[in-house]
Amino acid sequence: MAAELVRPTVRVIRWVPLLVACGLAFIQVFVQTRDVCPRSDPCLGQEARVLALRIAAILIALGAAFVLDDPTEETTGHFPAPRWLRRAVRVGLVAPVVALTWALLIPLALRSSVATDPFPTGALTLELSTLVIAALALSAASARFVPEGMGGVAAGPILLGLVAAAHYLPQRLAVFLLDPQTPRWNAAHDVWKVLLLIAIAALAFVSRDPWRRSLLRLRREAAQPARRDT
Amino acid sequence: MALARAEGRRLLRHPIVLASIPFCVGTFLLLTWNQAPVLSRDDILTGLALCPLSGAVFLAAHLGATRSFRHGTDELYEGTVTTPAQRTAGHLLSVLWTIGPSVLLVVAGLLYLVALRAVGRPDPVELLTGPSLVVLGGVLGVALARWWRAALAGPVGVVALAAIEIFLVWQTSAGRPENDPNPVRWLAPWVPIAISGDPPRELVVRPSGWHLVFIISLALLFGGIALLRAGVRAHAVAATAGALALILVAGSAQVRAPTAAQRRSLADFLVHPEKHQVCQIRASVRYCAYRGYAGWIDRWAAAVTPVTSRVPAPARPKDVEIIQTLVVYGSDVGEADLQGSPAASQFGYNPTEDDLGSAITPGNQWGRGKYEGRDELAMDLIVAAQVVGLPRRPQDVRLTAAEARRILAGYEPSERADAAKQIHAGGAWDYCTSVGQARAVLALWLAAQATSRTESTFRGVLARDPYGIQVVRSGSDVNVRNGQDFTFGGPMQGELATLQYELQTFNFPVQWSKTEATYALQLLNQPTARVSEALARNWALLTRPSTTTDELVQVMGLRPLPSYDEQLREAGVSPVHAKSVIRNLTDPANADPSLVPCR
Numbered sequence: 122m123a124a125e126l127v128r129p130t131v132r133v134i135r136w137v138p139l140l141v142a143c144g145l146a147f148i149q150v151f152v153q154t155r156d157v158c159p160r161s162d163p164c165l166g167q168e169a170r171v172l173a174l175r176i177a178a179i180l181i182a183l184g185a186a187f188v189l190d191d192p193t194e195e196t197t198g199h200f201p202a203p204r205w206l207r208r209a210v211r212v213g214l215v216a217p218v219v220a221l222t223w224a225l226l227i228p229l230a231l232r233s234s235v236a237t238d239p240f241p242t243g244a245l246t247l248e249l250s251t252l253v254i255a256a257l258a259l260s261a262a263s264a265r266f267v268p269e270g271m272g273g274v275a276a277g278p279i280l281l282g283l284v285a286a287a288h289y290l291p292q293r294l295a296v297f298l299l300d301p302q303t304p305r306w307n308a309a310h311d312v313w314k315v316l317l318l319i320a321i322a323a324l325a326f327v328s329r330d331p332w333r334r335s336l337l338r339l340r341r342e343a344a345q346p347a348r349r350d351t
Numbered sequence: 352m353a354l355a356r357a358e359g360r361r362l363l364r365h366p367i368v369l370a371s372i373p374f375c376v377g378t379f380l381l382l383t384w385n386q387a388p389v390l391s392r393d394d395i396l397t398g399l400a401l402c403p404l405s406g407a408v409f410l411a412a413h414l415g416a417t418r419s420f421r422h423g424t425d426e427l428y429e430g431t432v433t434t435p436a437q438r439t440a441g442h443l444l445s446v447l448w449t450i451g452p453s454v455l456l457v458v459a460g461l462l463y464l465v466a467l468r469a470v471g472r473p474d475p476v477e478l479l480t481g482p483s484l485v486v487l488g489g490v491l492g493v494a495l496a497r498w499w500r501a502a503l504a505g506p507v508g509v510v511a512l513a514a515i516e517i518f519l520v521w522q523t524s525a526g527r528p529e530n531d532p533n534p535v536r537w538l539a540p541w542v543p544i545a546i547s548g549d550p551p552r553e554l555v556v557r558p559s560g561w562h563l564v565f566i567i568s569l570a571l572l573f574g575g576i577a578l579l580r581a582g583v584r585a586h587a588v589a590a591t592a593g594a595l596a597l598i599l600v601a602g603s604a605q606v607r608a609p610t611a612a613q614r615r616s617l618a619d620f621l622v623h624p625e626k627h628q629v630c631q632i633r634a635s636v637r638y639c640a641y642r643g644y645a646g647w648i649d650r651w652a653a654a655v656t657p658v659t660s661r662v663p664a665p666a667r668p669k670d671v672e673i674i675q676t677l678v679v680y681g682s683d684v685g686e687a688d689l690q691g692s693p694a695a696s697q698f699g700y701n702p703t704e705d706d707l708g709s710a711i712t713p714g715n716q717w718g719r720g721k722y723e724g725r726d727e728l729a730m731d732l733i734v735a736a737q738v739v740g741l742p743r744r745p746q747d748v749r750l751t752a753a754e755a756r757r758i759l760a761g762y763e764p765s766e767r768a769d770a771a772k773q774i775h776a777g778g779a780w781d782y783c784t785s786v787g788q789a790r791a792v793l794a795l796w797l798a799a800q801a802t803s804r805t806e807s808t809f810r811g812v813l814a815r816d817p818y819g820i821q822v823v824r825s826g827s828d829v830n831v832r833n834g835q836d837f838t839f840g841g842p843m844q845g846e847l848a849t850l851q852y853e854l855q856t857f858n859f860p861v862q863w864s865k866t867e868a869t870y871a872l873q874l875l876n877q878p879t880a881r882v883s884e885a886l887a888r889n890w891a892l893l894t895r896p897s898t899t900t901d902e903l904v905q906v907m908g909l910r911p912l913p914s915y916d917e918q919l920r921e922a923g924v925s926p927v928h929a930k931s932v933i934r935n936l937t938d939p940a941n942a943d944p945s946l947v948p949c950r
Contacts, residue, residue, distance in 0.1 A: 138503035145507060149514055153522065164526030176514050183506045277506030278367050278410050289377055
């Protein structure tokens with residue numbers, strides 16, 4: 122069923138926001154990691170590259186927030202493909218675009234780096250994954266409160282609010298660290314792993330099919346009128 | 352106007368705008384919570400505090416101006432009497448409704464600081480920067496909505512603005528000296544007082560007036576750009592062109608680096624401080640503060656007087672001076688501007704050659720809450736050392752011939768001749784130890800008892816790094832068979848010795864030991880009046896350099912501290928194991944040869 126959904130889903134996904142966001146991320150990373158100093162005495166450290174890629178991750182997440190927008194969701198509820206499957210197909214189609222963009226952004230950010238310390242690519246990829254899935258979950262959760270189910274409109278500001286709020290955490294709880302050598306870096310990324318799990322669980326929860334109730338609940342509902350009759 | 356009024360009210364009630372207000376309040380509190388308020392510095396922070404509101408108004412204005420597009424009602428508006436340009440103008444004017452709340456937030460911030468006994472005068476232009484940024488945010492949101500209606504544009508615009516701010520302020524100055532940041536940073540919406548460090552407002556050139564004009568002209572330019580979307584009209588073109596011309600004038604005026612004359616004029620604050628300071632004598636201590644900071648004399652006196660008042664009247668020193676200095680790091684004053692003045696020591700200081708005098712030199716920062724306790728204790732430790740006769744400057748620590756020889760022995764033979772020019776009998780030395788001296792206990796107690804904050808800071812310092820060898824019974828680094836681990840932070844109390852740097856004082860040579868600090872703590876646990884009376888009775892004996900700590904313990908009836916061996920034995924460590932732990936941790940054979948006794 123999923124394979125049959127792929128072609129029509131490719132046509133209906135709102136690609137433009139994601140592609141624009143990815144394009145802007147390339148420009149932003151290019152500008153922010155341009156080192157005008159000589160290679161022997163560079164001006165940009167790893168912190169500047171981490172910051173540039175983190176801003177790019179937020180941009181990509183903002184673009185991805187529109188991927189689940191589906192004004193026809195209510196009218197297609199009776200289709201055999203459940204909502205979670207339709208959303209999973211959308212996420213599956215977008216994932217390669219996000220992955221490819223990220224795979225190109227990292228060498229772009231590191232093009233002038235002379236640092237010998239390993240760059241925290243894995244940790245930043247974890248942050249990107251969490252931000253993207255959180256944006257999708259926020260978009261899906263807020264769809265019911267936004268006209269025509271366009272949750273992406275609300276997800277962007279909410280995500281920005283959460284990112285801003287995270288910057289107010291005290292140093293011992295900070296999740297947006299710039300220096301990979303800081304002692305809290307690994308602990309902060311353990312928090313990111315937990316946040317990723319929460320985001321995945323939230324996305325799965327808000328993607329349940331409201332039109333498909335469990336057999337148990339159907340039986341209970343069927344039994345209630347019978348009890349009233351007696 | 353009717354549309355502007357309706358949209359203005361909607362803008363103020365928008366959930367994003369309302370949600371941003373706690374962020375503004377939180378930002379301001381986070382930026383100011385640990386510093387005694389200085390209005391001439393904190394007025395700049397009001398601009399940063401309003402940035403969350405500016406971003407929120409940007410998002411809300413974009414959503415408001417694209418509402419008809421999202422709802423598919425653009426065509427319905429064609430039937431109304433207003434033109435698209437008038438509707439855009441209505442949205443642009445609606446942004447002015449945010450001025451009231453943003454000014455209110457700035458005033459609330461100022462009142463909060465004034466209530467905390469603020470010093471200095473705020474610059475009205477700096478105070479207007481925040482509200483102007485909020486207006487600029489709204490206008491940018493409307494302009495973006497007219498040219499890019501997608502819902503993505505708002506959040507992406509906020510991220511782009513944040514990235515532009517970070518890039519212009521911090522990244523354009525990368526690789527430049529701290530005292531010469533890139534003037535291009537003034538093209539950013541909000542510009543901090545410095546890129547690094549925390550210099551005072553008196554030592555930086557801020558073209559804040561031109562910057563306000565720049566922000567307002569940016570708002571006018573983007574307002575004109577928004578109006579041009581509905582069609583090229585003469586008044587829109589004129590407004591846009593006028594704003595552009597203003598931007599060029601204000602932009603070029605503000606991105607000029609400070610001139611040599613401006614830098615010299617700033618440096619005069621440090622080269623001739625007496626011209627800019629007010630001085631007062633309180634309880635025989637002389638206090639001098641820059642005019643804008645005169646209110647801090649009360650704070651300093653409140654910390655120092657309880658120390659000097661415990662000294663018997665005939666023994667009170669007459670030469671204690673508290674003379675404020677200003678932090679140069681990150682300012683627009685360079686080393687060359689300060690040649691020959693004591694403030695040049697902030698760029699580099701040779702303790703054996705440079706005599707910075709005996710005045711205590713608090714800077715342009717003073718802590719608040721527990722941070723005030725640290726600053727007070729730092730000041731009181733130096734004052735207390737002076738009143739008990741401990742050395743105040745490296746020039747007061749005179750090396751003996753034997754000490755000079757011992758220190759020189761630690762140098763490589765090739766460097767020894769050069770070093771001997773500075774290290775010689777009778778020469779100055781940058782630090783000395785007060786270990787075993789009764790007057791050190793006295794000084795530490797005098798400083799710690801001064802205020803409730805100094806007492807709590809002193810207790811905190813000792814709790815973090817206590818006397819003796821600590822036996823840790825559990826933990827991840829337990830590495831001995833019986834489940835015990837041992838920690839030893841050394842005999843000296845390093846944190847007390849480094850507190851002076853918080854006051855911009857670099858020439859206080861006394862190193863404190865944990866033994867004396869722990870005895871001072873015992874005195875602190877006794878009634879202050881009783882201790883004070885006993886000390887006054889024995890003042891001459893206890894301040895004599897030759898009086899040992901053990902004598903003070905007897906005179907004051909203190910409980911002798913256990914030796915390291917006794918400590919370990921009490922903790923149940925076997926004698927053989929205790930001996931090996933002491934040998935491994937305290938390394939008595941490797942004592943620092945450069946540590947000389949305070950005389």
